[in-house]
Amino acid sequence: MQTEVLIIGSGVAGLMTALKAARFAEVTVLTKKEADNTSTAKAQGGIASVLDAADRFDFHIRDTLNAGDGLCHEDVVGTIIREGPGAIRELVDMGAHFTLAKNGDLDLGREGGHSHRRIVHSQDMTGREVQRVLLERVRASDKIRLLENHTALNLVTLGSAIGNLPENPSQDRCLGCYVHDVESGEIVPVLAGAVVISTGGAGKAYLYTSNPDVASGAGIAMAYRVGADIANMEFIQFHPTCLFHPSAKSFLISEAVRGEGAILRTLDGNAFMESYHPMKDLAPRDIVARAIDTELKKKGDDFVLLDITHKPAREIIDRFPNIYDQCLQYGFDMTKDPLPVVPAAHYLCGGVLTDLEGKTGIPGLYACGETACTGLHGANRLASNSLLESLVMAGRIAASLKKYLDSAVPPPLEAIPPWDPGDSVDSDENVVITHNWDEVRRTMWNYVGIVRSDRRLQRALDRILMLKKEVEEYYWDFKVTRELIELRNLVYVSLLIIRCAMTRKESRGLHYTLDYPGHDEKFRKDTVINRRMYIDKRGIENRE
Numbered sequence: 001m002q003t004e005v006l007i008i009g010s011g012v013a014g015l016m017t018a019l020k021a022a023r024f025a026e027v028t029v030l031t032k033k034e035a036d037n038t039s040t041a042k043a044q045g046g047i048a049s050v051l052d053a054a055d056r057f058d059f060h061i062r063d064t065l066n067a068g069d070g071l072c073h074e075d076v077v078g079t080i081i082r083e084g085p086g087a088i089r090e091l092v093d094m095g096a097h098f099t100l101a102k103n104g105d106l107d108l109g110r111e112g113g114h115s116h117r118r119i120v121h122s123q124d125m126t127g128r129e130v131q132r133v134l135l136e137r138v139r140a141s142d143k144i145r146l147l148e149n150h151t152a153l154n155l156v157t158l159g160s161a162i163g164n165l166p167e168n169p170s171q172d173r174c175l176g177c178y179v180h181d182v183e184s185g186e187i188v189p190v191l192a193g194a195v196v197i198s199t200g201g202a203g204k205a206y207l208y209t210s211n212p213d214v215a216s217g218a219g220i221a222m223a224y225r226v227g228a229d230i231a232n233m234e235f236i237q238f239h240p241t242c243l244f245h246p247s248a249k250s251f252l253i254s255e256a257v258r259g260e261g262a263i264l265r266t267l268d269g270n271a272f273m274e275s276y277h278p279m280k281d282l283a284p285r286d287i288v289a290r291a292i293d294t295e296l297k298k299k300g301d302d303f304v305l306l307d308i309t310h311k312p313a314r315e316i317i318d319r320f321p322n323i324y325d326q327c328l329q330y331g332f333d334m335t336k337d338p339l340p341v342v343p344a345a346h347y348l349c350g351g352v353l354t355d356l357e358g359k360t361g362i363p364g365l366y367a368c369g370e371t372a373c374t375g376l377h378g379a380n381r382l383a384s385n386s387l388l389e390s391l392v393m394a395g396r397i398a399a400s401l402k403k404y405l406d407s408a409v410p411p412p413l414e415a416i417p418p419w420d421p422g423d424s425v426d427s428d429e430n431v432v433i434t435h436n437w438d439e440v441r442r443t444m445w446n447y448v449g450i451v452r453s454d455r456r457l458q459r460a461l462d463r464i465l466m467l468k469k470e471v472e473e474y475y476w477d478f479k480v481t482r483e484l485i486e487l488r489n490l491v492y493v494s495l496l497i498i499r500c501a502m503t504r505k506e507s508r509g510l511h512y513t514l515d516y517p518g519h520d521e522k523f524r525k526d527t528v529i530n531r532r533m534y535i536d537k538r539g540i541e542n543r544e
């Protein structure tokens, strides 16, 4: 298969980039499952942008820098925020229906950390609307080929094709990707003029997550394997309240429920937030998540309770119709029953390091959306800044792609050889894959979660390195399946999170460690790692 631009992922980042690149190139979009199975489609709150007369770019910039706790790149913050209103207008022109105020202007909501009303939303289902409008456009374009149930397996670069990482990534070049066609089971080499990875976050590395199952950190793991720089993986945002139920794997109970008076309690009824913060249950997100984690570890319980039963039933149902209905489906009437909740991995601030054109250090390889680390979020993401980042960066990446394609000689057809399955056989031990997956997620949850320590991180590192060795063996011994690809990527991404967390010997933003509870100016910088740092002269990845 051959294409000018290969885009991996069909969330806001992938689809918007595809639409922009289709103005000058033939584009192929790959997606692991159905095209609307994305974090994008689950986004509730909205998109932050300066659209109100009383608001100013400077205010949004200041709020973003405050949240980022000293690590945001100010040039990136300024650029993305200033280009935000244009990106929103573009979405509206494409046909996105956002909630309007009585005067016909966009209704602007306000969220934690924002000093002004600036959240463009479509009721509490903004992501679904963004996904709908972009997907309709992509399906209607004759310049875009959308392939569902196609899982990217490995990127191919000049270096990786000869089994060697060049000393400097800028001497390398991205040529395309091996792709697993889930229906036929075949692995197809896709030759591309340029590749954009937009595979979203990595919530599935954790036992509890608000992310959909597709969020297994594929793009970050693939980029790491071909030598790209990866940054700030220690900054994982945990949402304090996800419903605890075996089949409600990723259902969020919005912060607005606490905003309306819900109280967090341990199973014996203690309203514990009183002893953690003067704002009690309305303390900032990371403080609430940390308090719940401490109570769970102290008591050995699986969940805490979110109790709004003291409010009139009618008021609760009118204010939270969607949450009320969903909880009823899982057997909880929130007007009568306190809801079992746990914190859940929600957003990854780090990722593949890019510049303001979305370029990684490897020519021809770009990253967009949650997979990328542009420098916008720093050590903590301001609510509703992520959809904004994808929308703005998509346009900037497309402009850069055009320049790149105009100047680069297209790679020759034989640049990617057919996939060599070697002696691999069908696995008769799928239980090993499920078991290892479970082990990764529990290890990450217990030792690399909301509260960390040197000892916990070392334990996690030892276990994940062992799992990595085992998974690499299956990978070569058994025929590739989507589950195996995902497990392999999760192991890599977990390793990256642990290594970044071990490097940062301070607490900042979303990274909190008992051993270094305060800021340390020495660490007021990005954590940047790459594969070159971990391979020895024989090309073997060592354990350090």
Ligand SMILES: Cc1cc2nc3c(=O)[nH]c(=O)nc-3n(C[C@H](O)[C@H](O)[C@H](O)COP(=O)(O)OP(=O)(O)OC[C@H]3O[C@@H](n4cnc5c(N)ncnc54)[C@H](O)[C@@H]3O)c2cc1C
Binding pocket: 008, 009, 010, 011, 012, 013, 014, 030, 031, 032, 033, 035, 037, 038, 039, 040, 041, 042, 043, 044, 045, 046, 047, 048, 126, 127, 150, 151, 152, 153, 198, 199, 200, 201, 210, 211, 212, 214, 215, 216, 218, 219, 252, 346, 347, 368, 369, 370, 371, 383, 384, 385, 386, 387, 388, 390
């Ligand atoms: C419950 C929830 C609520 C949120 N609310 C908000 C909000 O209100 N405002 C806000 O700004 N942000 C919000 N976020 C965050 C925001 O939704 C995401 O950061 C953003 O949508 C990510 O977009 P993306 O395009 O980078 O990735 P995604 O939308 O996750 O898309 C990733 C795509 O990559 C595909 N993929 C993954 N691996 C592979 C592979 N190996 N091969 C092929 N395809 C692959 C997936 O199938 C998917 O199509 C929320 C997130 C969640 C989970």
